[in-house]
Amino acid sequence: MKNIVLARVDDRLIHGEVVSVWTPSLQVNRIIIVDDEVAADKFNKRIIKALAPNGVKCNVYDTDVMG
Numbered sequence: 001m002k003n004i005v006l007a008r009v010d011d012r013l014i015h016g017e018v019v020s021v022w023t024p025s026l027q028v029n030r031i032i033i034v035d036d037e038v039a040a041d042k043f044n045k046r047i048i049k050a051l052a053p054n055g056v057k058c059n060v061y062d063t064d065v066m067g
Contacts, residue, residue: 013038014051014058023053030057039065
């Protein structure tokens with residue numbers, strides 16, 4: 001991770017403000033989510049990744065991987 005522009009702690013994960021305002025204005029190319037429940041649930045993981053805007057990679061990790 002060469003250049004982290006913004007780090008945020010938010011229990012909403014990906015939501016409208018992130019997708020419609022922050023992602024384009026900060027020219028985001030990756031969203032990283034650390035959440036044990038989402039990481040363990042394949043369906044929720046797919047939904048979260050689908051919410052990311054086109055051209056933005058989305059990774060979901062559990063806290064053990066990031067620790």
